[in-house]
Amino acid sequence: MATLTNRSIAEAVGTALLVYFGAGAAAITLMIANGTKPATPFNIGIGQLGGLGDWFAIGLTFGIVIAVVIYALGRVSGAHINPAVTIALWATKRFPAGDAVAYIIAQLIGAAVGSLLFFLTVGMDAVTIGGLGATAPFPGIGYGQAILVEAIATFVLMLAIMGTAVDKKAPAGFAGLVIGLSVTAMITSTGNIAGASLNPARTFGPYLMDFLLGGSNLWGFFPIYIIGPVAGALLAAFFYDRITAE
Template sequence: MAEISLFKRSIAELIGTYVLVFLGTGSVVTTVLLFQGWTPYPDNNFNVGIDIAAWLTIGMAFAIAIIAMIYAFGHISGTHINPAVSIALWATKRFPASDMVSYIVAQLIGASLASFTIVAILGQRAVGTGLGATAMFSGVNYGQAILCETIATFFLMLTIMGTAVDKRAPAGFAGLAIGLVVAADIIVVGNITGSSLNPARTFGPYLAEFLLGGSNLWWQFPIYIIGPIAGALLAAFLYDYVAQTKQG
């Protein structure tokens, strides 16, 4: 069977990331717009007092998007839809460098298009909600935020390694497992860092916010690069060590 071209696989990554960001961050935007009388906490326009029921809803929106895209495009591109995942698979010699670069560019474009689409549908009021951008919440410092994103992404990548990458895993369950661990991450750490786990998921809202007159949060972007990539790398290498069978 002929191999699917890198261009087509990159398109699949663009679409998959678009769906992830549109549905995931769109659920955040909708939550904030529905929240009656919300008042931002001082110095943090993104801490709007979302309660645990809302975080559960947001987590499930992200989970459903991920599950759907894995089953839609997993057999085409692998459905990375996350630069940290692509980098970890490259670092463990499962993915060529040229493919990794193309995937990451596609992921960033897809995430950005999704954020601009949300504004096109809802208008400037969507920018006022923060477009679901991730940020440190009240009382969280830079180091704590990086640690939080590292741990949460570690759980995600460990699940990816065990259910999607390792061919010994039972077939057909990867999408469900990966989606649900993302939902759990969001429920637990959403009110700490926004639970990005994904540099592209943060990049899209940041870019749209910045260009459309919203907040400038680029000073926090290193959190969502360092944390997710570190967590994904740690999980990938640790899984390979734990799962390696004896030779001879």
């Protein structure tokens, strides 16, 4: 097994890639809709911000990056790249507490670095127009509704993780594909409700960089993206153990 240092580095890098490309795709979508970037008939949503095409493109970007990280770094760290996943594996006694703390710290650092790198790549419009792809409930969606949808979507994601990556009886080689596709589906179907974070680190990175770089202060929404994903992941992990018990 790789050292905890190397595993933590893998988690940080994996989460940075997730935020750079996934949250970055959300920011670019906003910038296209605003007319910041050249538009063509092939642009996602064709100028209709929030259209299903927009969310599918964003979700597919997340899904592909997650699959890449799982296949490239999964053998090093397990490719949690999500504090909710790490907490669920710890709670079901599959992961040591000390390692879990190190992983979560690494994931949060990686998320912040990924968001910063996206800003350095794109410039200030990424903050002022794209919000660095930060998640927030959409108009008309209450706090409780946002927590609920995040919990439900993360429940599905964690079920996919349990069934394809954690369960020792799972067929080999499918985890990255199935987990990536589950994220794509959840973002496409729930993105226009609360942003479809499913991951506290994915929200933390853009929130921190938006705040530090003079963008929006969205910290009041952050509990949504802790409570919802963690609750959903815990429920899925315990549910899976219950129904597969022999």
